[in-house]
Amino acid sequence: MTIPSRNYFIVLNKSPTKKKELIFDVNFFYLKSYKEKRNKLSYVNTPFFKGTVVFGLDIKNKMRPIKFSKTDENEKSIPINPRLFKKFVLAKENRFVALSSQTDRAEYDPILEMLQNFQFNKKKIKNITFCKSCLDEKRFTLLDHRNQIVSFKNDIICSDCALELVLKQIQMTGLIPSGERISPKLKNFFKHMILKFRKVQKVLTAFKADFNPVKHREITIYDVEKSTSVSKKYLNLRINDIDISKDFKKLLETLRIDTLLPIQAISIEKGLLSKEKDQLIMAPTSGGKTLIGELAGVSKLLKNKNNKMLYLVPIVALANIRADEFSKKYKILNLKTVKKIGESLLEKSDSIFLEDLADADMIVATYEAIDYILRSGNKDQLGEISTIIIDEIQVLIDSDRGFLLDGFIARLKSIFHGSQYLYLSATIGEPKALAEKLNCELVQYNNRPVPIERHLILCLNENMKNRNILRLVRAAYSQTSKYGYKGQSIIFTNTRKKCESISAYLSKRGMKVRAYHSGLTNEERKLIEMEFLSQRISGVVATAALAAGVDLPASQVIFESLAMGINWLTVAEFEQMLGRAGRLKKHELGYAYLLVEPGKVYSPKMKETEENIAIRLLNGKIKDYELEPNEDKSLTELLAYISMFIKGVEYEDIYKFYDLIINNNYDFDYFLKKLNSLKLLRVKENFMHKINHLGRSIAKSFLTIEKSLEIIDKLKNEKVKSVLDLALELKPIRNVYLSRKVVAELSKNVNMKYFSNNFFSASVLSLMNAEYVKKK
Template sequence: YLCNLVALANQKYETFKARYSKLGLKVAIRVGMSKIDVGEEELVIVDEDVKNANIIVGTYEGLDYLIRSGQYSDLGDIGVVIIDEIQSLSDEERGPELDGLIARIRSLFPKCQIIALSASVGNPEELARNLNLKLVRYSERPVPLERHLVICLSEKDKLKAIENVIKQEWRTISSRGFRGQTIIFTNSRRRAHQISNWLNKRGLKVATYHAGLTYPRRKMIELGFENGFYQAVVTTYALGAGFDAPASMVVFESLAQGINFITKSMFENMAGRAGRLGKHDRGRVVILVEPGKKYRGAVEETEDSVAIKLLEEELEPVEFSYDIEGCADQVLAYISAKGEVFLDDLKQYYSMLLGASENLDHVLETLLKDGMITMNNGKVAVTPLGRATATSFYKLSEVKIAKKYLKDDMNVLDVAILLEPFTQIYVSTKVQGELEKAFNVRFSSKLFSDAILDVMDVSTKKEMPKLPKWLLELFAKWSLEFFNCKCKEAPFCEHGIVNLCKKIVKLRLEEKLKLREISSRLQKEYELYVYPGDLFRWLDSLIHKLRGISRLAKVWNLKEAAETAEQIVKRIERP
């Protein structure tokens, strides 16, 4: 069973283990997480041995690592592969990886059955035909769903409407004896906290839920909601798929995700969470719209016109196409898995890639030129560099960046951060409020947004609104410690983010701080905020980049760089 989210993989793993262990079946999980010691602040899932497993649950990348590294024989004789959320093929980042993974599974395990699942594919017949699968279309819904469009004249009207529908739903008790509970979707974490705080002040029991919270906090909210402690949970679209709770009603407070409107498939996925079989008699979806409202940066459409489209239009088709680098990544992954492959076999594999838009000869020329493969007598073989690249999930462009900077003796940590910068760093509400007051416009809370960076260098602004002394001193502190390069592009260059990320890693390595302690220190000293959950995922990603650097450095005979990368990994995991 393969899916796109670690949280979903873990849910299925626990479900399958409880269900099938009684039958003597062994269940194993593969999600590719590092082993960061963060105490109870986050759930660290350790990959298990798959050799003797009857059922393997994993993320796409978690399983693909075994294939790319040539260990696919450990999977044994696979009978069935279930690929959940198949619409991820449309995803710009992960689509090519999923496309390649399906082709690799088909090539390496030709007898296995593939079952693809999705609730949001607009072109199911075409997709089934492209994947050579038989379409099983089920359009019935076991719990009927009501849809309501509510017109609000302001944000305050929306809050009052949310309060009213939550109370009404809470008073509704199903024939099974369950009270009605609500999930509220909004477009940002900041807004989620604002809505939650307002509702709690009105006497309701409401929690905010998003990926930035620590694992114990998220788990506590999940259990509290399932046990009927909370009347409602406010969350963002970004984590909608990860919150699998038995709600009877879903409310759309906003139809935007960030600064763009949500898609039809996102809407259907979120709306589908209303009404749970065995608990509720019906599900209810409430869309709140403010006529004429537009979002900064979004396409020129109003909230009410988008709402009508979401209710009336068909689902978007799953479409896929990727460039030469995407094609090269997936070809290299297959060659790496096999070690050596006949050109005819490679052509057959390449024909299975749905999004491959480049000629295979051109792709092989690119890999050959970059030193990833060798070609002799109708055979294509992976080089040590190619194997290191494929198992590290590095793009060809990232390998070139790593090589350039490592050969120039750049600090290993700097290279890893350049490849995996941490952008989810926010200014405090105090700073944000002061800027909005001074400029009389809404400011993004993200430190590295253009608006925040633009006002930092106040000495270059002749008509700058008057800012308080403490804020000017704070900007000066940021400039001295983080944005201290001589670049013409400063503070819009990469040095500010690299220096701030190095500060975070330093707090972990030298002061041995845990996630919440790092967050508290940044807020206390710099009026900056990072969510512990975001910090955990970034450190996990940074570790994977460092391991990739170590593999590449060994190929390039840069022993010191390889050893340094491995030492940093060990110290991040267990400082």
């Protein structure tokens, strides 16, 4: 046996079977790299030599190796000359001798004495720790202090062995079904917890039946989204220092707004008022984006009474909130606010719908309400719009409404050339590229006004979710911030029915909570909002679909479900909802809790399960604004533009519109020819394109051209029994539910991973066919 030419190190560990004798296990490892000053090393974890060494006194009464043996592949011991051990220890290739920390320090006294007799350099004697579980399996996993995990038996083990132990215990609880494949993302989450606590017992505390997340926040916490430092110049800009009218300043002072928030100061610096720059404004929810729009819009209204401000939002609930807010706030400045929402179109004729626009100073509207006015050829009725604020610009990434918003913005730009455009968003991917596409200045501030603690809680079933919601809501409401506000909660779930059932569950247990969803009337919503703002209720249970319209100052957001209807939330939607936790000057800290049921899906079509979605959302990247090309939707937006002009529009102007669209990945001339061939418009002299009655009807319907022509074909060829059948086909009745009793009865007879209580769900409809039902 010769000394190798490569660098190595020697590890000595007391043999567990020979406690009274001076018998030590010895292993030699090749070094890949070794940084002595930093005490960092990389090594081949399979020893090139393993064996035992016995120490004793020689004739001079000095400690020496008296027996030395090698253990071969068959675990057979082969004697070796003990003098070779000394040669291996003193060889220059041996960089250090390591003493395993799993052995009592006193046990090493004979070895230390021997090394001193060998005149071995003390600095080359080190203490190291191996994973006990790996050692038992004849594997050698060296651990630094950051990777040492304490097992049930107080042994030091590695994170991989700890993970194996944790998963085994969790499967025993039934939280994860035994034998079911555990996703890599969920494994990473467990490992995250293991490395955070470094104690297996501490990690497993979170999975006990009586676990209380309120008492163990340190266990469920995933991370804290903190604010980073920001330049002082953005923290100290006062209202008195900006160029707005005295009356406007006075109004803001009465509202206790004397200093601008950082995003507002950055916007001012980048020319919001001085140069009336178009801006894409990105800041977290409640970061102060809305006031930026008001500063620009109201300033111009006060300078010129003929001007109007247009504030656009994606949903009715948000239109109601902003219209009420602006109406009350700016009444003192004699500014009239008018609200326009799509619902009104069903109740009023075009003339009645338009009549109050002439006297309006501020128009708060849904995208579709104003777009309808444009598509109807009534663009002149809007008047002189000096400021256009488009809230929730991240709708651009929505596969259904993204094309509509893209076309709508381009239509506005094509007629209101001199207006100032402000695009507001808390969440959108590739903001620099989008700002370039929109031809505006990017104003971005990522700091949350209030830090948010994000928590992940795994729940065995829906009952456990409800119990945890009750604990969290009760605990939050019992606390009062330093600003004097109680901790109130917004619980997000995926259906209206669950809104009602969760709020009923909490109310029965003494917590005043209201269901808050799109099925309520505007008056009912206002009443709930007043109860929330006056702190008479501890929270609301809202559908994810209403997230953009839930502008309530909650300290805590709880995700009972990570779905919106039967679709998983996107990262952008999740961030939007997450941002509702914590409000500036009301709370010191916001809390967000994700209640996750491993293996849970909300539709048979869902390929991923809830725990995978949770990790993806917490670590996710928001997708960018560009959509997959869709000829039908793009063609419809082009038709909608031409529909704005009663007398027709020239080719050059249509091309300018095409150039303004973000999603313009199509052949422009081919599209124009196609509209003509479909007989939706005709080309007059001088290349003037004029829409016909059918074309405008399609544009005003907001249906795509393809869908509209399909409807015409069905009516012409009597493929539908009645107009009512056609209406139901276009907008089916979906909210029909079975009672819990019926669901429980049906569930007995089927073996399904997912069973919905919606009458029209796949799981219920499959039971209509007797062959799917097992015989009792």
